[in-house]
Amino acid sequence: MRIACPFCGERENGEFTYLGDASPKRPTFAVDSGESPERVEDAFYDYVYLRDNVAGFMREYWYHGGGCRSWLIAERNTVTHEFRSVTAAPGVGASKPVQAGE
Amino acid sequence: MKYSIFSLAKAALSGHQGWTRAWRDPAPKSHYDVIIIGGGGHGLATAYFLANEYGIRNVAVLEKGWIGSGNAGRNTTIIRSNYGLPGNTGFYELSMKLWERMEQDLNYNAMVSQRGIINLYHSDAQRDAFARRGNTMRINGIDAELLDAVQIRKELPFLNYDSPRFPIMGGLMQRRGGTARHDAVVWGYARAADQRGVDIIQNCEVTGFVRDQNGKVTGVETSRGKISAGKVGMAVAGNTSRVAAMAGMKLPIESHVLQAFVTEAIKPLIPGVVTFGAGHFYISQSDKGGLVFGGDLDGYNSYAQRGNMPVVEDVCEGGMAVMPMIGRVRMLRQWGGIMDMSMDGTPIIDKTPIDGLYLNAGWCYGGFKATPASGLVFAHLLARDEPHPEAARFRLDRFRRGAMIDEKGQGAQPNLH
Amino acid sequence: MxxxxxxxxxxxxxxxxxxxxxxxxxxxxxxxxxxxDLVLVQVMARRGKAADTAKAAKKLFGVDAPNTPKAVAGKSATLVWSGPDQFTVLAPRTDESSQIDAMSQAFSGAASLSDQSxxxxxxxxxxxxxxxxxxxxxxxxxxxxxxxxxxxxxxxxxxxxxxxxxxxxxxxxxxxxxxxxxxxxxxxxxxxxxxxxxxxxxxxxxxxxx
Missing domain, CATH: 3.30.1360.120 (Probable tRNA modification gtpase trme; domain 1)
Incomplete structure (x- = not known):
């Protein structure tokens, strides 16, 4: 498996570290939103533990730690290991605007 | 046909013409009391125990390829019961006890060989952790010995004792651990289940579930037609998420690839199973003489049954660190299996929220050693609708309840278990 | 001893x-x-300041800082790409503190510098x-x-x-x-x-x- 880093070009996958499915989104509940504890727990249970575990193309996080040290999002086929796209994850480099408090 | 020294002699005298096939090749019936999806070791063992222990004989095992073509044929054949956490300790010892009588129970030579397993330790902290695990085992009536470096050197003189980086300080030994012939386990259970009336149906892929108006699973759609069933059990580790998705279920499981390797055959060298404690590497020697070894998961989700080079290098580096002499042995074969990685590294054997559908999954990379116990407790669950006492903690809802059984203390990061 | x-x-x-x-x-x-005997400084553009960093580099070294994996020879230093919006400056050591001071002033507010000499x-x-x-x-x-x-x-x-x-x-x-x-x-x-x-x-x- 070789991964085409959008910054470094194609490299062997030993330079990269895998995080996993990029789809789960951390649930956000406002404090005192009146949400029932069960619903909040369900949402977090789903986020932390449940996986689609796709057989086919999956969006996933890779970290190019052995190269430019950027977080990337790849679309990869889990059945064939074919990569369809590799792009920078949001916030890589200086592209992300300054956040309040930084 | 009962296998014995007499049947062997008789067959030999008649030029080995008299052997009968070990199991039938039946066409699927329209209805079974229980359908097991997955003709691997676990599925076939489940069918065997259903018929043998629980008197349920109208059972079919559906296998999309040939029996034993999944992880039962893609492992490193190690059996052991050296687990430290409540839930695991008793369950794996149940399995070890079943291994010890399997060949008599099944009338089949599964080449169960209790040649011992040694987990090496390389630091004081690791020794303490192993001592605790060994004590846990002994309290539970399981054999365990904590060996020091002198004793290890006597058992395994060929290891690298001069490494300043990974000094070998000793090891935790379970003498009853060892290896078994993986294919023979599959064949033995298949033959024994078949003899008790179980239909083993190969080349029969499940393509969907049949549900009644209440959502209860009442059968399966297959590549060989619809088959109805009182209950359906899944034993498809590696592909659990795919099959569960047909029933609309999302599970705390990821599929990952684990590679293993075998070298050319050499003279008897390694007495049992040895695991390196400072890197991920374990090794044993097959009866044929090949060194069978493996290491870590590749680390990314995969259904491909093949891995990549960085892990090959990593495993070989681990081997060279602990046992430099293997550097001159040539590697013959390499394979990858799809591991059903659960979120705490421990299996799930439970009813699902869907009526009529039962789950046996999440074996991570420890499924082979569990084969007999997995079959027994899953058969118990299917027959009695309640968990076997030794599997009572392997519940599907334990993640929701916070009752994880995380032997490695890794958290919900399945590629690190 | x-x-x-x-x-x-x-x-x-x-x-x-x-x-x-x-x-x-x-x-x-x-x-x-x-x-x-090298002076080696890692230059990392701050968030939203990639353009300012590039401008400062051009002014100080007389060349465009690399924004792809390249090494560029500028006056008094070589600039080597080391990641998105970051590069390493290499120069023969003459007077280290004044060399680094000059860079600190040039990139002030635009980039973070790390002396790796x-x-x-x-x-x-x-x-x-x-x-x-x-x-x-x-x-x-x-x-x-x-x-x-x-x-x-x-x-x-x-x-x-x-x-x-x-x-x-x-x-x-x-x-x-x-x-x-x-x-x-x-x-x-x-x-x-x-x-x-x-x-x-x-x-x-x-x-x-x-």
Missing amino acids: VDYLWNTQSPLQKALVAGRHGVAGAQAGVTLVEVR DGRCLIRVSGPRGRDAIAKFSSLDLHDAAFPVGTAANTSVDHTAVNCWREANGADGHPVYSMLVFTSFADSLWHAIVDSSLEYGVDTSRTRAA
Whole structure:
């Protein structure tokens, strides 16, 4: 498996570290939103533990730690290991605007 | 046909013409009391125990390829019961006890060989952790010995004792651990289940579930037609998420690839199973003489049954660190299996929220050693609708309840278990 | 007395034994040089300040800072790409504090600087078989078409992070590669390169940056 880093070009996958499915989104509940504890727990249970575990193309996080040290999002086929796209994850480099408090 | 020294002699005298096939090749019936999806070791063992222990004989095992073509044929054949956490300790010892009588129970030579397993330790902290695990085992009536470096050197003189980086300080030994012939386990259970009336149906892929108006699973759609069933059990580790998705279920499981390797055959060298404690590497020697070894998961989700080079290098580096002499042995074969990685590294054997559908999954990379116990407790669950006492903690809802059984203390990061 | 000095010393103090190693012969296949006395500063654009950083670099060094994996020679320094919106500045050490002061002022408010002068070791590999030696331990494609003069790469060698770039060809017409490695891993990388070069014959030495 070789991964085409959008910054470094194609490299062997030993330079990269895998995080996993990029789809789960951390649930956000406002404090005192009146949400029932069960619903909040369900949402977090789903986020932390449940996986689609796709057989086919999956969006996933890779970290190019052995190269430019950027977080990337790849679309990869889990059945064939074919990569369809590799792009920078949001916030890589200086592209992300300054956040309040930084 | 009962296998014995007499049947062997008789067959030999008649030029080995008299052997009968070990199991039938039946066409699927329209209805079974229980359908097991997955003709691997676990599925076939489940069918065997259903018929043998629980008197349920109208059972079919559906296998999309040939029996034993999944992880039962893609492992490193190690059996052991050296687990430290409540839930695991008793369950794996149940399995070890079943291994010890399997060949008599099944009338089949599964080449169960209790040649011992040694987990090496390389630091004081690791020794303490192993001592605790060994004590846990002994309290539970399981054999365990904590060996020091002198004793290890006597058992395994060929290891690298001069490494300043990974000094070998000793090891935790379970003498009853060892290896078994993986294919023979599959064949033995298949033959024994078949003899008790179980239909083993190969080349029969499940393509969907049949549900009644209440959502209860009442059968399966297959590549060989619809088959109805009182209950359906899944034993498809590696592909659990795919099959569960047909029933609309999302599970705390990821599929990952684990590679293993075998070298050319050499003279008897390694007495049992040895695991390196400072890197991920374990090794044993097959009866044929090949060194069978493996290491870590590749680390990314995969259904491909093949891995990549960085892990090959990593495993070989681990081997060279602990046992430099293997550097001159040539590697013959390499394979990858799809591991059903659960979120705490421990299996799930439970009813699902869907009526009529039962789950046996999440074996991570420890499924082979569990084969007999997995079959027994899953058969118990299917027959009695309640968990076997030794599997009572392997519940599907334990993640929701916070009752994880995380032997490695890794958290919900399945590629690190 | 312990053998302990506060003086700056090369991370290859023990590993680098100057002279010929491996196969003897008229010409060594590989030439291996440790380049000392460098000022090395990592420049990282702050969020939203990539354009300001580029502008400051242009003003100070007279060249566009690389925004792809390249090494660019500017006046008084070489700029080597080291990641999105970041690059490493290498210059021969003259007066370190004034060199760094000049950069601090130039990039003030635009980029964060990190002085790595004694944190890295620079190893230069050249000679007719230099590329063959590197090919044994690196997964980079170093073919002329894929890695021409001026190309840079952040990569891993033996589990060690290495910034590698290709310098102008040597006087002998053969490629020259620079490798920047953490000082604590320099010893290990040095041994890897020497081991890979023995069959070609390798000349090792140390030089001042120029």
